[in-house]
Amino acid sequence: MGRTAHLPARIDPSGLTFAISLEKWKAVLLRLAAATVTIVAFFLVPAARAGSRNALQQQLSRALHAPKVSPAETGAIVLDLTTGRTLFARNSHLALRPASNEKLATTYAALTALGPSFRIETDVLGDGPQVGATLRGDLVLKGYGDPSLSAAELRSLAGQVTAAGIRNVTGRILGDESWFDARRTGAGWKAQFFLHESPALSALIVNRGWTGRYESAQPALMAAQLFRLDLRRAGVTVQGGAAVGVASAAAVPLGDVESPPLSALVRHMDVYSDNFYAEMLLKEIGAVQGTGGSASAGLAVTRRLLTAAGVPLAGVQMVDGSGLSLIDRWTPSGLAGLLHTMWLDPDLQPYLVPALPVAGETGTLEHRMRKGPAHGRVRAKTGTTENASALSGFVGDRYVFSILENGRPIRTLNAERTQDRFAQVLAKSSRS
Secondary structure, three states: OOOOOOOOOOOOHHHHHHHHHHHHHHHHHHHHHHHHHHHHHHHHHHHHHHHHHHHHHHHHHHHOOOOOOOHHHEEEEEEEOOOOOEEEEEOOOOOEOOHHHHHHHHHHHHHHHOOOOOOOEEEEEEEOOEEOOEEOOEEEEEEOOOOOOOHHHHHHHHHHHHHOOOOEEOOOEEEEOOOOOOOOOOOOOOHHHEOOOEOOOOOOOOHHHEOOOOEOOOHHHHHHHHHHHHHHHOOOEEOOOEEEOOOOOOOEEEEEEEOOOHHHHHHHHHHOOOHHHHHHHHHHHHHHHOOOOOHHHHHHHHHHHHHHOOOOOOOOEOOOOOOOOOOOEEOHHHHHHHHHHHHHOOOOHHHHHHHOOEOOOOHHHOOOOOOOOOOOOEEEEEEEEOOEEEEEEEEOOOEEEEEEEEOOOOOHHHHHHHHHHHHHHHHHHHOO
């Protein structure tokens, strides 16, 4: 039988050329399709982002409208926390009364000039020789501006006097408040603010000057009187009375107590918007880092620090530490710039963020924004006076914002509603 040969199939060269050409065209078409998608995406993505930004701006703009809230006296701004880019601005360079948003500048200056771990002393000094168990002279209670000084700490100081072996004082108990100036209020305050919006300012004040029935207008004298009673209870006889005076250079330290760290004082000041703490810390800044224990000295240090940090201060006028003054002025861009500066500072951010009230949860924001996306996500400093309402702070780690609203008088409830709506819009956007 013959063998059948298996020959290779013959290939038509023209058919091969056609197949190759078809494959090339398919590849070309795929590349064109991919390029088209890329080009479309190039134009559509920025357009989508722009549309999203425009929608956000429109929502924020609508949120600011409310009856009896003047658009001409309303300023607001929103910055991207990461880039610092302005996402929304309305009268952002308008100088307005900041109310308690002024405390943000005091916060920055205190943490920067004094440091988070700084503590404020209160000393007891023997101004005269100690002979056995007798101090032949005056016992001086010297304050260095602790706003948190309590009656319990006075009792501790009395115990330290007895621990030094003193059982008899031939002179008086003097309250020394010379670390600060003698001014009891802030510049530009209404008369009724004294003892109502803030206790009397003094370098030596116990229990905020509260006697149990009223707030004392002479806190250093009150402190000396209380200390004399504590000494008597501790078994120390004091032959003289209580008075205000100044320790001599020869006075000898017998004991001391310290305030909580500055970070805790700042947290209390901002969470509860404590005017007294703000004014006391401002004077402390001046006494420690400036020319003396006055508001003007503290403000000189504050302005110097803010300028060095690049915070925009055009239109800004500061005359106190709390924002009670009718003369204070800030801009939304300045406050947002200040907050952004502190956020970016790794030495300050850990102390700033816990110091701000949390929406719906703590401090002056406890009863605001208790529902919605802002709840628990917005941290901000409030501000309220008869003619100003303000809210400035952070929305998560996405936005920093500031809203200042003025009026004669301001409709506080209406203004707060606009601020809350504004913050809710930002909080919702931050989650998308």
